[in-house]
Amino acid sequence: MTPLLQVRDIAKFYGGRVGCTNVSFDLYPGEVLGIVGESGSGKSTLLNCLAGHLAPDQGEVLFDTRADGQRDTVTMSEPERRMLGRTDWAFVHQHARDGLRMGVSAGGNVGERLMAVGARNYGDIRTQALDWLERVEIAGDRIDDRPSAFSGGMQQRLQIARNLVTGPRLVFMDEPTGGLDVSVQARLLDLLRGLVRDMGLSAIIVTHDLAVVRLLADRLMVMKSGHVVEQGLTDQVLDDPQHGYTQLLVSSVLQV
Amino acid sequence: MSDYNFAYLDEQTKRMIRRAILKGLAVPGYQVPFASREMPMPYGWGTGGVQVSAAVLCPEDTMKVIDQGADDTTNAVSIRKFFEKTAEVATTEATDEADVIQTRHRIPEQDLREDQILVYQVPIPEPLRFLEPSEVETRKMHALEEYGLMHVKLYEDIARNGAIATSYAYPVKVEGRYVMDPSPIPKFDNPKLEMAAVQLFGAGREQRIYALPPYTQVVSLDFEDHPFDPSKADHPCGLCGSEDSYLDEVIMDDSGSRMFVCSDTDYCQSRRAAGHVGHQGVPFEEVSA
Amino acid sequence: MIEIRNLEKSFILHNQGAAVIPVMAGAHLDVAAGECVALTGASGAGKSTLMRMIYGNYLANGGSIKVGDVDVARAEPREILTLRREVLGYVSQFLRVVPRVPTLTVVAEPLLALGTPVDEAEARAKDLLAQLNIPERLWSLSPTTFSGGEQQRVNIARGFAHRYPALLLDEPTASLDAKNREVVLSLIEDAKAGGAAIIGIFHDEAARDRVCDRVVDVTGFTPVRAA
Numbered sequence: 189m190t191p192l193l194q195v196r197d198i199a200k201f202y203g204g205r206v207g208c209t210n211v212s213f214d215l216y217p218g219e220v221l222g223i224v225g226e227s228g229s230g231k232s233t234l235l236n237c238l239a240g241h242l243a244p245d246q247g248e249v250l251f252d253t254r255a256d257g258q259r260d261t262v263t264m265s266e267p268e269r270r271m272l273g274r275t276d277w278a279f280v281h282q283h284a285r286d287g288l289r290m291g292v293s294a295g296g297n298v299g300e301r302l303m304a305v306g307a308r309n310y311g312d313i314r315t316q317a318l319d320w321l322e323r324v325e326i327a328g329d330r331i332d333d334r335p336s337a338f339s340g341g342m343q344q345r346l347q348i349a350r351n352l353v354t355g356p357r358l359v360f361m362d363e364p365t366g367g368l369d370v371s372v373q374a375r376l377l378d379l380l381r382g383l384v385r386d387m388g389l390s391a392i393i394v395t396h397d398l399a400v401v402r403l404l405a406d407r408l409m410v411m412k413s414g415h416v417v418e419q420g421l422t423d424q425v426l427d428d429p430q431h432g433y434t435q436l437l438v439s440s441v442l443q444v
Numbered sequence: 445m446s447d448y449n450f451a452y453l454d455e456q457t458k459r460m461i462r463r464a465i466l467k468g469l470a471v472p473g474y475q476v477p478f479a480s481r482e483m484p485m486p487y488g489w490g491t492g493g494v495q496v497s498a499a500v501l502c503p504e505d506t507m508k509v510i511d512q513g514a515d516d517t518t519n520a521v522s523i524r525k526f527f528e529k530t531a532e533v534a535t536t537e538a539t540d541e542a543d544v545i546q547t548r549h550r551i552p553e554q555d556l557r558e559d560q561i562l563v564y565q566v567p568i569p570e571p572l573r574f575l576e577p578s579e580v581e582t583r584k585m586h587a588l589e590e591y592g593l594m595h596v597k598l599y600e601d602i603a604r605n606g607a608i609a610t611s612y613a614y615p616v617k618v619e620g621r622y623v624m625d626p627s628p629i630p631k632f633d634n635p636k637l638e639m640a641a642v643q644l645f646g647a648g649r650e651q652r653i654y655a656l657p658p659y660t661q662v663v664s665l666d667f668e669d670h671p672f673d674p675s676k677a678d679h680p681c682g683l684c685g686s687e688d689s690y691l692d693e694v695i696m697d698d699s700g701s702r703m704f705v706c707s708d709t710d711y712c713q714s715r716r717a718a719g720h721v722g723h724q725g726v727p728f729e730e731v732s733a
Numbered sequence: 734m735i736e737i738r739n740l741e742k743s744f745i746l747h748n749q750g751a752a753v754i755p756v757m758a759g760a761h762l763d764v765a766a767g768e769c770v771a772l773t774g775a776s777g778a779g780k781s782t783l784m785r786m787i788y789g790n791y792l793a794n795g796g797s798i799k800v801g802d803v804d805v806a807r808a809e810p811r812e813i814l815t816l817r818r819e820v821l822g823y824v825s826q827f828l829r830v831v832p833r834v835p836t837l838t839v840v841a842e843p844l845l846a847l848g849t850p851v852d853e854a855e856a857r858a859k860d861l862l863a864q865l866n867i868p869e870r871l872w873s874l875s876p877t878t879f880s881g882g883e884q885q886r887v888n889i890a891r892g893f894a895h896r897y898p899a900l901l902l903d904e905p906t907a908s909l910d911a912k913n914r915e916v917v918l919s920l921i922e923d924a925k926a927g928g929a930a931i932i933g934i935f936h937d938e939a940a941r942d943r944v945c946d947r948v949v950d951v952t953g954f955t956p957v958r959a960a
Binding site: 385402 | 744745746747748785789790791792810811813814829831832833834845846
């Protein structure tokens with residue numbers, strides 16, 4: 189099986205400071221990779237390098253495209269990369285308002301990616317938008333409301349619907365459950381798990397919440413000061429951490 | 445001899461503007477940045493159109509200026525006077541006789557010819573602006589032909605109003621490439637954008653010039669199940685009886701009686717001169733007598 | 734089916750003066766298909782550690798753990814995930830699930846992950862839940878709110894949903910009443926008859942004697958600790 193994403197020796201520097209360095213991994217179809225680490229550990233920098241929002245200073249990000257097989261997304265042209273960004277890739281921001289158009293109705297938000305790839309039938313677009321609102325548990329009669337009238341959890345679910353409507357194969361998530369209260373988090377986690385399984389999605393999830401990765405991620409990467417200090421099966425890394433930093437991280441979690 | 449350089453602007457500035465116009469004609473629908481000058485009138489009064497007109501006028505040209513189709517409104521009168529004074533060109537109200545027509549918010553009813561130039565005054569040239577505030581991003585969207593957002597605007601219209609409610613400044617796609625704001629003309633005029641004359645668009649405050657060469661393909665954006673509809677008020681003109689011209693609604697008295705009249709005053713007048721009389725009009729000879 | 738050679742394990746506590754705690758050395762174990770082996774030894778002797786190492790939950794420091802043709806001690810995470818999905822089941826003492834997910838889905842999930850059609854997976858789940866005496870009115874609720882015994886039974890149903898060729902059981906009959914204990918034991922016997930290789934920890938000696946073919950004392954795998 190070909191990996192969906194092959195990351196080779198990615199590095200990003202901010203002047204003399206290390207954003208992230210020496211990062212390599214493979215992600216296979218259907219796999220969910222968690223990236224954990226404290227604030228400033230380079231996990232968001234890495235995610236942005238992978239998703240094409242930041243240009244890495246070094247390394248390759250090989251994506252198995254539908255049309256041409258493996259392509260390095262770092263060196264591909266910007267139009268191609270942006271096209272990937274609205275077809276095969278999706279990016280779920282921590283703050284829903286960064287990923288939504290707050291002045292556009294829920295239906296318009298979901299429909300935008302469809303229209304961006306050429307959908308020109310209002311009725312079809314609306315039917316698909318309704319279907320997706322239902323899948324993320326937003327009542328159909330809210331389709332013409334603006335996201336500013338939604339709760340935080342609903343906004344986040346709308347953002348997910350907006351991203352997944354074009355059937356992407358790889359989803360990048362930056363702290364998708366951050367800032368939500370726990371009951372809303374659980375609902376979102378359940379939703380994400382179901383979508384990942386049903387759509388066969390691969391996902392890369394950046395978070396500092398170890399409970400979230402235990403439930404969502406198959407594999408885990410632990411970052412500290414821009415370096416990957418440990419990676420492996422999620423439950424193995426959490427239950428039998430090998431690196432001192434991971435041990436500290438795991439033992440620092442408050443038990444409920 | 446006027447104390448002004450011909451048509452107010454200095455020669456270098458006019459050359460700069462002509463270069464922008466040529467680039468605009470070469471890339472139809474593309475917004476060409478230009479170094480817009482301060483003009484002796486406020487922004488919003490047609491500074492962009494005036495600069496474009498100044499750059500294309502020749503001393504032997506005859507000029508016509510209309511505002512919402514009318515030759516006799518303040519904006520039209522003052523711009524016409526401006527060119528009478530600074531360029532000493534002949535002016536006219538007859539569409540037929542004009543070489544250069546500067547317009548705000550209308551396309552004349554009468555078909556234009558290949559030897560005519562229509563200059564539009566444009567307030568906001570960027571059709572994507574209301575949905576995407578970043579200029580860097582909208583330019584990138586034009587460059588990469590990412591126009592999904594334009595349909596989001598129309599989608600929102602239908603979701604909210606049951607139909608595409610955008611009735612002016614209705615977005616168009618030029619030669620299958622650039623999405624363009626046709627300036628705030630009524631959507632009724634959109635089909636006329638495919639014409640024989642050269643069309644130039646000037647936005648003074650926003651410092652952009654764009655253009656449509658003659659016979660350029662201009663398609664109004666729409667959905668398959670909500671096709672573009674260049675509708676207008678369903679009345680004949682009260683003065684000349686025209687069934688197919690764009691109409692202004694005029695309130696006649698305090699009790700709310702209304703009258704619909706052609707917004708294109710020259711068109712209306714020509715029809716009346718030719719003997720057409722609307723149901724609220726009087727024969728032309730009686731007025732001019 | 735399961736073949737363990739020279740297995741070694743120690744914990745290094747980096748944040749406590751890099752203390753090294755050896756917990757296992759020279760472990761050997763073979764379990765054939767259709768065979769059930771019980772691990773015994775005093776508390777802390779390393780029974781659970783061994784089970785977790787076989788499951789890939791703990792990392793081995795040396796030796797090999799072959800389950801089918803996969804050496805868990807050296808396999809890529811991806812290979813272990815496939816192994817867990819298709820070959821190797823694990824019934825732990827604790828239920829760990831996403832809150833809010835209905836019990837029926839929790840139990841059907843291992844089958845859904847294998848691509849089994851939803852109706853088929855749910856039919857199997859319903860059958861197991863009924864066998865284990867979980868009242869039908871609870872099936873649509875999340876097991877997180879259930880009693881300890883009920884959670885344990887949901888866990889067992891989930892572990893037996895797919896007929897794994899190899900199965901690890903950690904105290905499967907603890908906290909169960911006689912009736913349910915009997916159900917679990919017959920599930921184990923069925924699995925054995927179906928050719929599954931089973932390793933278990935049973936404190937319940939009667940249960941151990943009934944289902945297990947052999948007993949292995951892990952005390953023999955415990956390294957001599959520096960006094």
